[in-house]
Amino acid sequence: MSHPMLPGASHDEMAEQLFVRDLKGFVSGAAEEGQRAAAAALDPGAGHNARADETFDRLHGFASFRSWAALRRESQELLWDAVGASVRRQAAELDAHAAAAPAIGSVAIDPDFAVPSHLADHDVHLMPGGYAGDDGGVAQGALMDRGGAVYMLGRNGGLMNDRRGHTAAAHLLHRFPDLAPRRLLELGCGIGASLVPLAGYFPEAEAHGIDVGAAQLRYAHARAAHLGAAVHLRLGDALAAPFPDQSFDLVFSCATIHELQPGTIGAMMAECHRLLRPGGVVLHLEVPQRYAEMDLWGQVRGEIEARYNNEPNWKAATSADYAVLLGQAGFRDIATGYQDATDTAARGNAGFGPTSKGVFRSWAVMSAIR
Amino acid sequence: MSDTRPRTHPVPRHAIAGMSESDDQLIGMVTALAAQLAVTRERLDTVERLAEAAGLFGPDAVDRYVPDERAQGARDAIRQTLIARIFRPIRDAAARTARALEESGR
Numbered sequence: 276m277s278h279p280m281l282p283g284a285s286h287d288e289m290a291e292q293l294f295v296r297d298l299k300g301f302v303s304g305a306a307e308e309g310q311r312a313a314a315a316a317l318d319p320g321a322g323h324n325a326r327a328d329e330t331f332d333r334l335h336g337f338a339s340f341r342s343w344a345a346l347r348r349e350s351q352e353l354l355w356d357a358v359g360a361s362v363r364r365q366a367a368e369l370d371a372h373a374a375a376a377p378a379i380g381s382v383a384i385d386p387d388f389a390v391p392s393h394l395a396d397h398d399v400h401l402m403p404g405g406y407a408g409d410d411g412g413v414a415q416g417a418l419m420d421r422g423g424a425v426y427m428l429g430r431n432g433g434l435m436n437d438r439r440g441h442t443a444a445a446h447l448l449h450r451f452p453d454l455a456p457r458r459l460l461e462l463g464c465g466i467g468a469s470l471v472p473l474a475g476y477f478p479e480a481e482a483h484g485i486d487v488g489a490a491q492l493r494y495a496h497a498r499a500a501h502l503g504a505a506v507h508l509r510l511g512d513a514l515a516a517p518f519p520d521q522s523f524d525l526v527f528s529c530a531t532i533h534e535l536q537p538g539t540i541g542a543m544m545a546e547c548h549r550l551l552r553p554g555g556v557v558l559h560l561e562v563p564q565r566y567a568e569m570d571l572w573g574q575v576r577g578e579i580e581a582r583y584n585n586e587p588n589w590k591a592a593t594s595a596d597y598a599v600l601l602g603q604a605g606f607r608d609i610a611t612g613y614q615d616a617t618d619t620a621a622r623g624n625a626g627f628g629p630t631s632k633g634v635f636r637s638w639a640v641m642s643a644i645r
Numbered sequence: 646m647s648d649t650r651p652r653t654h655p656v657p658r659h660a661i662a663g664m665s666e667s668d669d670q671l672i673g674m675v676t677a678l679a680a681q682l683a684v685t686r687e688r689l690d691t692v693e694r695l696a697e698a699a700g701l702f703g704p705d706a707v708d709r710y711v712p713d714e715r716a717q718g719a720r721d722a723i724r725q726t727l728i729a730r731i732f733r734p735i736r737d738a739a740a741r742t743a744r745a746l747e748e749s750g751r
Contacts, residue, residue: 286687
């Protein structure tokens with residue numbers, strides 16, 4: 276499956292993007308082993324009350340760590356630099372493709388929308404301009420889409436980057452085989468890589484998505500339309516979605532929680548409860564790691580991501596007790612666990628269980644009924 | 646309304662604790678240089694394969710190639726110019742130091 280909105284890559288651009296992919300593989304593979312070993316040697320002990328923080332601090336005393344951390348960040352900055360240059364070369368062409376998209380779905384850009392403060396001046400994953408960057412066209416969405424596919428190293432459905440949407444759908448079809456939503460909403464839909472596949476499993480539903488970036492949404496709308504999907508997109512905050520109470524039968528998110536303002540996961544659960552009609556279904560899909568179950572290096576890596584890759588809510592998202600939070604928000608029939616990553620969802624139990632099979636092989640899922 | 650103008654650099658960009666800004670910049674430049682080298686090497690590979698497909702010459706012919714004296718001289722000049730230009734800051738810094746020492750009468 277492909278679509279004309281995805282920016283292409285010339286011979287040299289492709290070579291540079293593949294270089295980024297393989298540099299990242301080196302940095303987080305062979306070059307990371309020594310860091311893990313150093314962290315183990317610097318471990319202040321399980322009894323220390325800030326064990327990962329302390330290890331993270333101690334590692335900075337070594338040039339070997341500082342250089343590696345700098346190279347790790349450079350690999351990320353190079354990714355955006357390389358993809359950004361390629362997108363800028365194609366910007367006019369991409370805007371023309373967007374203008375030529377089939378007239379289905381809609382996109383609403385409210386000029387008075389205020390980007391949540393933690394995203395306005397915080398470029399998540401170091402993407403210059405962040406989710407809200409806007410050149411008036413679709414470029415920032417194209418950057419997000421192509422950059423995201425390179426960032427995922429092909430492990431989330433290749434250039435479609437849509438495996439999370441199929442995986443979320445697989446969980447819904449397993450837990451709620453009779454679910455037939457009339458209206459569904461994704462919070463933090465980005466360029467629609469999850470919304471489009473998920474909506475495809477519910478063709479009778481009116482599909483909506485909100486996000487904080489106008490360029491992301493213009494791109495997402497054109498991308499979806501070229502794929503034949505009618506989606507209705509508007510600027511909105513996952514903590515204060517621009518819809519009346521009880522206006523959806525299904526509200527979901529895919530890897531949005533770990534980009535929320537720290538301390539607001541409960542508020543997002545409450546917002547989902549407000550948006551759903553009684554009997555409606557909520558589903559959140561997140562990274563499969565659990566902070567408490569990570570080894571020391573996993574926790575230190577989380578510190579590195581937070582500090583040097585602008586991941587605001589990673590620790591909170593991987594530490595939250597979602598069953599409790601969903602319960603506090605008023606949901607019932609709560610289930611939490613792991614869903615096998617898939618490119619094709621089907622009814623019946625296709626891989627939901629209590630154990631993660633690992634990053635990119637499983638996704639954490641939490642679902643409940645209002 | 647929030648300022649959503651696109652940027653070419655990420656914010657915030659925290660300093661790597663204990664690392665000098667210039668070291669960080671140097672790693673950035675080396676990374677970018679390595680990327681350009683990879684792109685150039687891949688382009689050369691494409692040229693060799695296309696030439697072979699067109700019946701001209703392939704990677705093996707390149708490996709077997711031995712420059713004659715004139716070609717070798719030209720390449721030596723290319724290589725030495727490249728070294729002098731890339732490592733110019735080292736030479737310039739030493740020259741500045743020498744001049745400063747001379748002027749201070751030491």
